[in-house]
Each structure stands twice: as C-alpha cells, then as structure tokens.
Amino acid sequence: MTAKLTAEAPVRAQAADTLDTYDTAALQQLDAAHYLHPFTDHAALRERGARVIVRGDGVYLWDSEGRKIIDGMAGLWCVNAGYGRASIAEAVHAQMLALPFYNSFFNTTNVPAVKLAALLATLAPPQFQHVFFTTSGSEANDTIVRMVRRYWQLQGQPERQVIISRRNAYHGSTMAGASLGGMAAMHAQGGLPIPGITHIEQPNYAELGQGMSEAGFGLVAASWLEDKILEVGPDKVAAFIGEPVQGAGGVIIPPATYWPEIQRICEKYDILLVSDEVICGFGRLGTWFGCELMQAKPDLIAFAKGVTSGYVPLGGVLVGSRVAHTLIEKGGDFNHGFTYSGHPVACAAALENLRILIEEKLVERVALETGPHLKARFASLVSHPLVGHAETCGLAAGLNLVRRKGATVHDCEAFPPLNAVGMLCRGFMFDNGVIMRAVGDRMIVAPPLSITVGEIDEMVEKIRYCLDLTLDAVKERGLIE
Ligand code: PXG
Secondary structure, eight states: OOOOOOOHHHHHHHHHTTTTTOOOOHHHHHHHHOOOOOTTTHHHHHHHHOOOOOEEBBEEEEEEOOOOETTTTHHHHHTTTTBOOOOHHHHHHHHHHOOSOSSSOTTTHHHHHHHHHHHHHHOTTEEEEEEEEEEHHHHHHHHHHHHHHHHHHHHOOOOOOOOOOOOOOOSSEEEEEHHHHHHHHHHHTTSSSSSTEEEEEEOHHHOOOOOOHHHHHHHHHHHHHHHHHHHHGGGGEEEEEEEBBBBTTTTTTOTHHHHHHHHHHHTTTOOOOEEEEETTTTTTSSSSSHHHHHTTOSSSSEEOOGGTTTTOOEEEEEEEEHHHHHHHHHHHHOOOOOTTOOOHEEEHHHHHHHHHHHHHHHHHHHIIIIHHHHHHHHHGGGGGGTTTEEEEEEEEEEEEEEEOOOGGGGGOBOOGGGOOHHHHHHHHHHTTTEEEEETEEEEEEEEOOOOOHHHHHHHHHHHHHHHHHHHHHHTTTSSSS
C-alpha cells in the first residue's frame, strides 16, 4: 500500500469512483483505518489491504483493479439467482417509493410480507403454513431458541430447555447462534455456549467413520443423539438442531442413513427437530429445502441468505403445524420480535427473487443438470496429486488437499494444520480469478444456482490450474516430496 491516509483521502476516493475508476490504495487505507470486518485478523488485513469488490453480473465479480473473478461462493452461500438482476432492484425501488418501512407489531401488516408468507407456505414442505421473519440467519436461530422453550412452557413441560446441536455446526454469530454452533474458536472468545445448549459429534464420515461403511456410520452418528438425550434426561431436552449439509463446517454431507434415523430418535423422545436451512434452503441441494433431500420432517426451519439471494438482508423461521398451533391457540403474546420483522423492502426483494428461481427452474436445474455436472467435474479433480477426496451435493462441493493420497478417504495423510495449505490455495484462487473458501485444508464451492454448465467447466479448469500452483508452492516449501 502506498497511499497515505490524509483528510482528503475520502474525497479522492469518491472523486475517482464517480468516473468508474477506483483509487484502490486510498480505499484500502480508509478500510484499514475505520472498518472492522467480520471474522478478520485486522493486523494481517492492514498489511495486505482489503480487496475491493465493485460490481457483479451473473456468476462474475469485478474488483477495483478491473479483475474479473468467477464467484464460486455465491457471495457467502447466498446469491442464488446470480448478480445483476435488474428486476430485483426494480422491485425494491418500487417498494421503497410505495412504503419503505412499516412495522408488523401492533396489529399491522404490509403487502409484501403477507404475500411472501403465503408463497413460502406453498414452497415449503406441507407441515409449514406459518413464518416468522427476521433479518438474518443468526436472528432466525435466536428466534428458534426462544420459540422452542416457549412451546414446551405452553405444553406444561417448562423443564424441557436443552437444545442439542453438533460440533463443527454453524448457526450464526449472536449469543444464541454462536452457542448453537459447534465452533470451538467462537466459544473460546465469548464465554459460550450459553446455558442449556449441548453438542454431539458431527456425521463426518472422512473424519470419524474409519472401519465402517458409510451407511453404518450414518446410524452410529445418529445414535450419538440418543446417547446425549439419555445423558441429559429425555424430559429435559427441547430440540435437536442440524444443517442438512454442514456448510461453513466444510460441506460435510451426511450418509443417507443419518437424517431418517435422527428423525426416528426425535419422534421416539418427542423432541422437536430443527433444520437450519440458511445455506441449504432455496435450492442449494437441488430441492427447495435440504430436509426434503435428507428425508427428514422437521418442526422448524431456519432460513435466510437465498430467500433474497442476499440482495437485501432477510431471514426467518418456518413454523410447522405442531409449534404454530400451540403458539397461536394457547400462547397469547409471544414476547419476541424485531423492528425489521417482515420489512416490506426485504420481502419485496424476496418475492422477485423467488419468482426468478421458479420461472427459470433453477432448483430443478441444480437437481438435473448443474448439480450432476459439478459432481462429475469435482470427481475428476481427484486425479490431481494434491486432492485426496471430493464430495458434492447439489451445488455445494468440497475437496481435501492432502499430503499423501490413499485408497480410501481414511487412508489419506493430511498436512499438519500449521502448514495452512488451504489458505495458500485460496490465495492462488483469488489471484487467478476464482473464489473458493478454505475450511482448513478442505476447499469448498457453492456457486450461484444460475451457473451454466460452461461456467462450471471454466471454474473447475481455474481450480485445477490453482491446484497446480499450490502443488508447486508446497513442494518449494518442502511440505511434500
Ligand atoms: N445458519 C447457517 C447454517 C449459516 O450458514 C447462519 C445460520 C447465520 O446467518 P447470518 O445471516 O446471521 O450470518 C449461517 C451463516 C462461512 C460463513 O464462512 C457462513 C455463514 C456466515 C458467515 C460465514 O462459510 N453462514
């Protein structure tokens, strides 16, 4: 970085920006001086300078230096319809002119919120006829914690407080969201989890399934839920929460036997089942909701991200008939809600976004065309010397960078974590025009659902090239022979 931070820096950045050129160095200086980013080591960021993203169209982004990048992560698992959808911008513009905001407290409602609630009831599995709106996935999960406890209170079992979640789950960054999540690094920094939340191991076959068939492992992993219920006491457990496929945890795809068995165990102990669909919802796995693919019948669904393709923040909870009936018929006031619950502009964006997903049959395309194509192309990357194994579900995929390949997923030798090979690889990807996320040494993609077969080929070719660069770099550093 060369530019000095001066009083006129903002003015310079602004003046240049109006000409559609960007003073990257000045923006980076201001960024480092004033902007605290989520999940970021700011000392390290200051050294490098933030990459400034300025434009998007389809599956592509452009940075302030004019570089074109294929966005393998759909923003952050959310831009399902792709960038540059003028009709969403127009719907938002029209709604802002008509009614930019009104609350849904005090016996009032607004047109987009009503229409969206009704549309979601037609898209979701049939037990879902009601929705509670929030602004984010974290707030959706906070709402779920409050709602399940209120439910059991109304059922005359207020001692049912405990929610069981899983290690390496991600459910958000608020106090309840981070507590439900199973990320040790988050717990360590916040004195979390809050009381009444406990965790079991994740259904990660590569990590924990040594010596077992996948199907057998799925049943074993589900049995950990029953063990935990018995340990806590069945009369104290309120709910189990899980992502159909763990996203931020590294695209961990459970064996097909896992979710039906989880469902059976929840029914056996009369425990509410919660599906966190913040990533899997709205087509990511080739079904509208991930629980449909996993053959589970949840009582509650958390959603966010893909409902608006991220154009405007919106999240919520789909409330199944069991909980909705109790809240409505027996509950009186549920003392919970947000200023922006049912925000008319966010709901207008969602309505237009969902219209696009439906009209362009993007969910069906994931199931029948783009998902299978990504699966085949990702499987082809296993021939690369650095790739131990690769797994795909719909348009979410992950591959493991390994020190030594093996005949099965359990025979591969990982790099020592301190080698940070995943981060190295991620750097090559970004520098060469493709965004992949690194979860340790697992490299993952979740592109917009609008991606074409040709764009998948382009993305995978870029990934292969960057894997070559990573291989050269790890050899140079003596991390591999
Ligand atoms: N549940 C799941 C399953 C998520 O993936 C949230 C809840 C929280 O949503 P909000 O809107 O509050 O962020 C998420 C969010 C990553 C990454 O690095 C993933 C998320 C957020 C930030 C980073 O993969 N998912």
